[in-house]
Amino acid sequence: MRILGALQLDHAAARLGGRLIWTEVDLEVQEGEFVAILGPNGAGKSTLLKALLGVVPLAEGSVRVFGRPVRRGSDEIGYLPQRRRFDPDLRIRAVDLVRLGLDGERWGMSLPSPAKTNRVAEMVELVGAAAYQDRPIGELSGGEQQRILIAQALVSGARMLALDEPLESLDLNNQQAISELIRSICQTRGVTVLLVAHDINPILPFVDRVVYVAGGHVLSGKPQEVIRTETLTALYGTPVEVLHTSDGRIVVVGQYEPVTHHPDDH
Template sequence: MGAQTQDPQDGRDAIVFRDAAVRRGEKVIWQHGNFAIPAGSVTAIVGTNGTGKTTMMKAELGLLPLASGSVTVLGRPAGEANRLIGYVPQSYTSDIDSNLTAEQSVLLGLTGTRFGIHPITRAQRERATQAMSFVGIADKARYRLSELSGGLRQRVAIAQAIVSDPKLLMLDEPLANLDLASQRSVAHLLARLNQELGMTIQVVAHDLNMLLPILTGAVYLLDGHPHYADMRKVLDSKLLTHLYGTNVQVVTTPQGDMFVTPSLDEPEGQPMDMHTAAEVAELHHHAHTPSMHHTDHAAPTDRSHKE
């Protein structure tokens, strides 16, 4: 793994939507997509369930035809630059054979998923080792996926996606079903991939909080239209309340830390999944980056897996 060299794409927009629309049957999922995502950014696709977040990522990968308009990715029509894209699907842990070892899984990022026995070159094995080392699982190379926690399997998935040195890394709900510590470590890993290797990163996310320290912008699907804005504009209480259909507050402390919290006027007795002050401080210590002074304050999902 190494920092990526300059090429003509650097400094340009990584993804460009021009009046893009997607239909499913007669139903318009979203339309009038007109925006550009900068190269070198860390961007979330956010919105409530059913608004078309995964659909957007599939359109960018050329897996779903557009009803109208165009999507350009890394300077090429969607689908034509996929060899330069690392992709981590939400269903990775259920789709891949859990009897594979971590190393075998990562090598699939180089050899593909073709059936049969494929000779592995020394160079390929070295690249797999480098990818596993970067994500912190080199010591788990011989473990079967079935022996690894959810957090470690997610790191295997990311290692497989980055082993071919992509320019763009796309992840669909990478923090789903992970405990707080695993969510934090994955977010920190994404920050390192962006800062140290220069990867442009796009994440489908239902909850923004854990990603706040690393995000530079967000695509939000609202009223059937996708929009893009930098995080300073997205982190607006009125916008987030409209976006999620429930009262949301954006709170800034005197230290400049930012929190997204459920509004205090939630019905009495409403269960609220909030981090403790100690957890927030721990996140701030590990995942905070100089460019974004944001800190997490709420809503990891399922915490059944321990890393």
């Protein structure tokens, strides 16, 4: 019998608001891989994550996570949605937010449990957030909030992280630090990471593979194979150009960005 990967999409298509946003998607991700999901706004990067979370049902085809059909609320996937910052006035302790990731979906009152407290403490330690775990989440910086959210995503024993633009609105130092943290979680714990990004550059040194979503289709491979003028032009269906700056950054020029139709990047 063939060993199934962490994620497998077969002939998948997704519909959003009546419109097919991508079709014919075949994709396989192996356990422990760090995969970046790239593409222009509105191409359906977030929808790809929501499909494997079971939040957005597929219009066609199938998606399997760790060999099983997806279902909403699975402990195996930790999710970090695309967001603005937490409301500065939200007066809930950071550590309580992590705890909600463990048993927040259960009914009834939360009773003291040393095992659960230890599990939460372990995750807070892992992401390096122990120093500010007792402060209200709204008062933390963007980078601190991301660390707490990664701990929350991992705490229920997730083997896969689905991260939607976790580096957005962070400064360069924090982008670097969070990318390194994700890489180290991926390596030391064998966690599969799917990370949606608007810009490949901060994560380029860390990813194993990129998945490019554009023009209603998906292309995956090594960054240097996929992010090339010819490949992306074929994928977009319109001319785009990939430039390499002298400091090693990659810039994609001429990519089509739909205007005003979708305030959220789905």
